[in-house]
Amino acid sequence: MSKIQCSSYCRQARCCVCRSSQRAGGVRVSIYADHNATAPIYSEVITCQHELSQLIGNAASLHRYGRYAQSVVEQAKSQVAALVNASPEQIFFTSGATEANNWVIKGMAFSHPGLRLAVSATEHEAILRPAEFVAEYMKAQLTLLPVTPLGRVEKDTLVDTQLTSIMWANNETGVINDIQALAEKIRIFGGMLHSDAAQVCGKIPIDFSKAGVDFMSLSSHKLGGPMGVGALVVKDPYQPLIPLLHGGGHQEGLRSGTENIPGIGAFGLACEIAAKQLDEYQSKTRLLRDSLEESLLENTGITIFAQSAERLPNTSFFAMEGVSGEMAVMSFDKMGIAVSGGAACGRHHAETASHVLQAMGVSNELSDQAVRVSFGINNSIEDVKAIVSAVLKISKQYPIQARRLG
CATH class of the missing domain: 3.90.1150.10 (Aspartate Aminotransferase, domain 1)
Structure with missing residues (x-):
């Protein structure tokens, strides 16, 4: 048992x-039997996080300690990217999928005044609440997309927006959306697609490059990694996405804040283990x-x-x-x-x-x-x-x- x-x-x-x-x-x-809430952390990941927590070094420092810390970040980027078929330079670490979701929705609202935004009616609150926020306080035009009786978003219900957010799979029902087909339809409108993939990462194959999404949110603790770590996968790191956090200009100036080296390294290892099994x-x-x-x-x-x-x-x-x-x-x-x-x-x-x-x-x-x-x-x-x-x-x-x- x-x-x-x-x-x-x-x-x-x-x-x-x-x-x-x-x-x-x-x-x-x-x-x-509540793995969708959080998955038990792998013993190897616990060891990894414990060992990394004893390291000295800020990834932004130029000395050998800093360079080693940065190497941990780069290795983790490669491990996460390998699991979802993305490139390491497309990976930006966050405190979790909630931050990644907020970053996309609020960042797009900042860079696109009056943002035309659509989200599905079955999204996690980490999408619904930010969407409501930008509609109320940033004058975004919000559309709630209906789902079928089986909980899927169909192409015919999509509308012409600048940003659409549709989860890859639902956290309650487990229902999987045809993200690639939805992305193709959204491209016809000239819009962008974000997908919260926190529940699918490590459970079914994900091909970020093939799916055609512009942004994808990931969570470490859903796949056997530590809590408090996640990632935003960005198709084009140079597209107009305004940072949610401003400060020292970490992670190519897009996500400020000293990197959580123990958490990031452990997240990377969890992705490597998940890929193998x-x-x-x-x-x-x-x-x-x-x-x-x-x-x-x-x-x-x-x-x-x-x-x-x-x-x-x-x-x-x-x-x-x-x-x-x-x-x-x-x-x-x-x-x-x-x-x-x-x-x-x-x-x-x-x-x-x-x-x-x-x-x-x-x-x-x-x-x-x-x-x-x-x-x-x-x-x-x-x-x-x-x-x-x-x-x-x-x-x-x-x-x-x-x-x-x-």
């Missing part, structure tokens, strides 16, 4: 993971997801969202009739199973049903009952059996008739 483990630096076993795993008679096995990841997680859904559908009262759409191999988004997603997640947690009610980054809006499902035409009641299971390469068939067993137990705790009355 996929066990939740603390780092080797927790010498006294007093961290929250260790405490929550203890029970009378031994250690309870905990199943982590990509085929295994896809085949294994797809088997787990399909096995889970096949077992779930043997029971009444289960709805699997976007099941017939092309999805990430690791992601299943479903509802148990009458059980709120929040109630289900807490019930799973009591059984030692970590799943999600949807986007982890939107947990402060727990009282609101999934905007992704609502955009797909799903009722508010059913949207409120959604549960997301997202597997990783270390999960197993035993984990699937445990999750299915938990679903049955939760269903018995809240019989359908009682749930409807509640």
